[in-house]
Amino acid sequence: MKPYLKPKAMRMKNIFKIIAFVVYLIPTVLLAETVEKNTLVLGVKYYNDNNAVQHLVISAKSKIDGKFQKIANIAVKVFITSDADKNNLIGTGITSERGEFILLIPPAAKTEWAKSATQNFVAVSAATKLYEEARGEATITKAKIKIDTADGKIVNAKLLVLTDSVWKPMTGVEMVLAIKRLDGNLNISETATYTTDSAGAVTGEFKRDSLPGDSKGNLVLLANVIDNDIYGNLSAEINVPWGKPLSYTTNYNHRSLFARRGHSPFWLEFLAYGIIIAVWVVIIYLVFQIKKIVKLGLE
Amino acid sequence: MDKLREDKIIADLLPQEFGKQGKIWVVCLLFFAALGVFAYGRQLYYGLEVTAMRDYASWGIYISNFVFFVAISLVGSLITAVLRLTNVKWSTPLTRIAEIIAVSAITFASLIIIVDMGRPERFYNLFLHGRLQSPIIWDVIVITTYFFISLLLLYFPLLPDLKIMIGFKERNGKWLQKLYVFLGSFWKNKAEQFKITDKAINILAIAIIPVAFSIHTVTSWLFATTYRPGWDSTNFGAYFISGAFLVGAGGVVIAMYIFRTHYKLEKYITDDHFDRMGKVLVLLALLYLYFNFNEFLVPAFKMKKSEEDHLLGLFTGEFAPIFWFAIFTSMFIPIFILLFKKGRKPIPAFIAGILVVVGSWFKRFLIVTPTLLHPFLPMHDVPANYHHYIPSWEEWAIAGGSLAGALLVITFFARIFPIIPIHETILETESHENEKHF
Numbered sequence: 001m002k003p004y005l006k007p008k009a010m011r012m013k014n015i016f017k018i019i020a021f022v023v024y025l026i027p028t029v030l031l032a033e034t035v036e037k038n039t040l041v042l043g044v045k046y047y048n049d050n051n052a053v054q055h056l057v058i059s060a061k062s063k064i065d066g067k068f069q070k071i072a073n074i075a076v077k078v079f080i081t082s083d084a085d086k087n088n089l090i091g092t093g094i095t096s097e098r099g100e101f102i103l104l105i106p107p108a109a110k111t112e113w114a115k116s117a118t119q120n121f122v123a124v125s126a127a128t129k130l131y132e133e134a135r136g137e138a139t140i141t142k143a144k145i146k147i148d149t150a151d152g153k154i155v156n157a158k159l160l161v162l163t164d165s166v167w168k169p170m171t172g173v174e175m176v177l178a179i180k181r182l183d184g185n186l187n188i189s190e191t192a193t194y195t196t197d198s199a200g201a202v203t204g205e206f207k208r209d210s211l212p213g214d215s216k217g218n219l220v221l222l223a224n225v226i227d228n229d230i231y232g233n234l235s236a237e238i239n240v241p242w243g244k245p246l247s248y249t250t251n252y253n254h255r256s257l258f259a260r261r262g263h264s265p266f267w268l269e270f271l272a273y274g275i276i277i278a279v280w281v282v283i284i285y286l287v288f289q290i291k292k293i294v295k296l297g298l299e
Numbered sequence: 300m301d302k303l304r305e306d307k308i309i310a311d312l313l314p315q316e317f318g319k320q321g322k323i324w325v326v327c328l329l330f331f332a333a334l335g336v337f338a339y340g341r342q343l344y345y346g347l348e349v350t351a352m353r354d355y356a357s358w359g360i361y362i363s364n365f366v367f368f369v370a371i372s373l374v375g376s377l378i379t380a381v382l383r384l385t386n387v388k389w390s391t392p393l394t395r396i397a398e399i400i401a402v403s404a405i406t407f408a409s410l411i412i413i414v415d416m417g418r419p420e421r422f423y424n425l426f427l428h429g430r431l432q433s434p435i436i437w438d439v440i441v442i443t444t445y446f447f448i449s450l451l452l453l454y455f456p457l458l459p460d461l462k463i464m465i466g467f468k469e470r471n472g473k474w475l476q477k478l479y480v481f482l483g484s485f486w487k488n489k490a491e492q493f494k495i496t497d498k499a500i501n502i503l504a505i506a507i508i509p510v511a512f513s514i515h516t517v518t519s520w521l522f523a524t525t526y527r528p529g530w531d532s533t534n535f536g537a538y539f540i541s542g543a544f545l546v547g548a549g550g551v552v553i554a555m556y557i558f559r560t561h562y563k564l565e566k567y568i569t570d571d572h573f574d575r576m577g578k579v580l581v582l583l584a585l586l587y588l589y590f591n592f593n594e595f596l597v598p599a600f601k602m603k604k605s606e607e608d609h610l611l612g613l614f615t616g617e618f619a620p621i622f623w624f625a626i627f628t629s630m631f632i633p634i635f636i637l638l639f640k641k642g643r644k645p646i647p648a649f650i651a652g653i654l655v656v657v658g659s660w661f662k663r664f665l666i667v668t669p670t671l672l673h674p675f676l677p678m679h680d681v682p683a684n685y686h687h688y689i690p691s692w693e694e695w696a697i698a699g700g701s702l703a704g705a706l707l708v709i710t711f712f713a714r715i716f717p718i719i720p721i722h723e724t725i726l727e728t729e730s731h732e733n734e735k736h737f
Contacts, residue, residue, distance in 0.1 A: 257432050258432070259432070260430070261428060261429070261430040261431075264430070264431040264432045265432075268431060268432065269431060272431055272437070272440075276440060276444075279444055279448075279506065279510060280444070282502060282506050283444070283447055283448065283451065283506075285502075286451055286455075286499050286502065286503065287451075289495050289498075289499050290454075292495055293458070293485065293486070293492050293495055293496065294485040296485075296487070296489055296491050296492050296495075297484075297485030297486055297487045297489070297492065298485060
């Protein structure tokens with residue numbers, strides 16, 4: 001049974017409770033106010049690789065100490081259309097150490113994708129301890145590149161843009177014609193970029209003779225539209241036998257002083273095994289001499 | 300030679316039971332050996348973390364100890380082979396001392412290498428999957444070969460002595476008698492047996508010299524084939540061999556003195572032996588000094604940037620006290636003592652021998668570790684203790700334990716077998732007497 005308290009005493013007790021609660025809250029509120037959150041910038045880039053795989057690259061950066069820095073571990077939701085509604089969600093991801101992640105546009109987004117010639121994408125991240133909530137958008141017009149070759153190592157590429165459900169050539173767009181190499185692309189000639197003509201086409205001459213290709217001399221020819229404000233990043237590629245066949249040579253199986261086990265030079269094996277055998281034959285001979293001595297002693 | 304004289308030699312040279320001093324000596328050695336085993340147990344349990352070896356000083360006093368053991372083992376070939384083949388007769392009483400030092404040292408050189416391994420249970424892989432191009436494999440092969448040759452060189456001259464000892468059944472006791480019978484009951488002093496033995500010893504004396512040279516040259520190549528300041532030298536093989544002969548000879552002088560005084564062998568290990576061994580020591584110390592001049596003066600004259608830190612560290616820096624201690628104790632002071640006839644008396648020669656051996660141990664440490672602490676690329680972002688190497692107590696205990704173990708092998712050998720060859724001593728005495736008659 002609770003002890004009986006007078007109304008005044010009860011009131012005082014409640015006042016103390018409120019004071020204690022406020023005292024508890026003050027530092028929490030003060031501390032929360034002292035943490036200044038940084039502004040986060042979300043980037044959305046569209047890629048159409050060889051007219052087959054469409055994907056987005058979502059990046060997160062923030063200005064720290066006067067410089068933009070890549071921000072890792074930011075959870076981002078990506079939506080198709082500009083409405084960040086859960087029905088339009090096409091994927092989520094967390095930025096890597098490089099401050100970005102790749103999101104393939106899923107087949108489930110096909111209906112939304114097919115509605116219009118232009119497409120919006122929205123990336124949204126919730127507020128964290130260090131960063132405010134952020135939103136990034138990209139709007140692209142659907143386009144594709146066709147690539148072909150002609151005699152004399154001529155490269156032809158054409159930019160087509162979707163206009164009212166029809167693919168039409170687009171003029172005045174910068175395009176790069178290049179060869180895919182291991183760590184980047186190499187332009188097919190000294191010309192850095194080509195601009196599409198009224199037929200949406202560019203023509204370049206391949207001037208990289210003796211470029212190592214695969215074992216049959218095949219090279220991968222690329223036509224790229226890079227970071228275009230309207231079309232995003234487009235690419236198309238084709239294999240051409242214009243390279244020098246690569247014969248891969250390795251000294252892995254060669255015999256040398258620095259080779260792996262079992263691949264020592266013959267002269268070393270001859271010398272080493274010769275010495276070992278010579279010395280151990282002497283030792284074994286001497287052991288047999290002991291046997292001979294034993295035999296003589298037993299006679 | 301009359302029978303009485305022969306009996307006297309046999310009685311003098313037969314192995315003796317441990318006296319009070321001997322027992323104390325054995326207990327002390329057993330204590331240090333046990334401490335080493337305990338420390339090694341800790342190392343096996345906790346891993347090489349218990350040592351002070353880290354990313355840079357990855358070879359510490361274990362490898363120093365290994366090089367020291369390999370060096371001292373070379374004395375077997377010097378005394379037994381070189382002096383025998385050059386027909387030096389005075390070395391006869393010292394041959395067995397030299398050989399047992401060689402056998403025990405090479406045994407513990409092999410063991411200390413296993414101790415230095417982080418995963419000793421994988422040691423057999425060295426034999427199964429060895430890479431012939433690696434000097435480490437050459438070292439494994441050469442050490443194994445040298446061990447067996449040294450063992451044979453110890454055993455063949457022992458055969459006639461075993462027959463003598465088998466004759467003292469009462470004195471030997473049950474177990475020793477069994478051992479002697481097992482090892483040498485077939486020896487009947489037949490002329491043909493002597494012929495085979497003499498031939499075998501001659502073959503061994505010839506075979507052991509290139510093997511002995513190989514063992515220490517190859518050990519030096521473990522370092523010299525690595526491009527590091529202090530190791531990148533074409534002089535290393537000769538430098539190591541000269542140092543090895545010096546420390547081995549120093550070890551023999553110490554053993555000579557101890558056996559002479561403890562077993563009252565003054566008639567057999569005479570002042571003349573100390574005088575001659577003293578001269579040998581001076582010669583070897585001068586030779587080693589010459590190689591040291593080569594090894595340090597030439598790079599110091601050029602003072603290449605990459606070598607500078609290492610050389611200055613030795614001459615005036617962190618390792619200077621040990622460096623100058625090693626140079627003076629292993630070379631200058633022994634040379635100074637032994638140059639004088641009085642210095643070649645047993646006690647001063649014994650002191651010189653101790654200085655040589657102690658100085659030589661530290662010299663091995665200076666060859667191994669300072670180089671590792673002076674890599675070509677500067678040390679960045681590493682804990683402070685990575686810049687220095689101060690061995691842990693476990694390392695000291697294991698290194699000390701291995702030294703105690705080697706001494707125990709020598710001690711027990713001297714307890715079981717005659718430390719001076721009895722049969723050869725009798726023959727030499729006879730030969731001396733015959734020379735006097737004619």
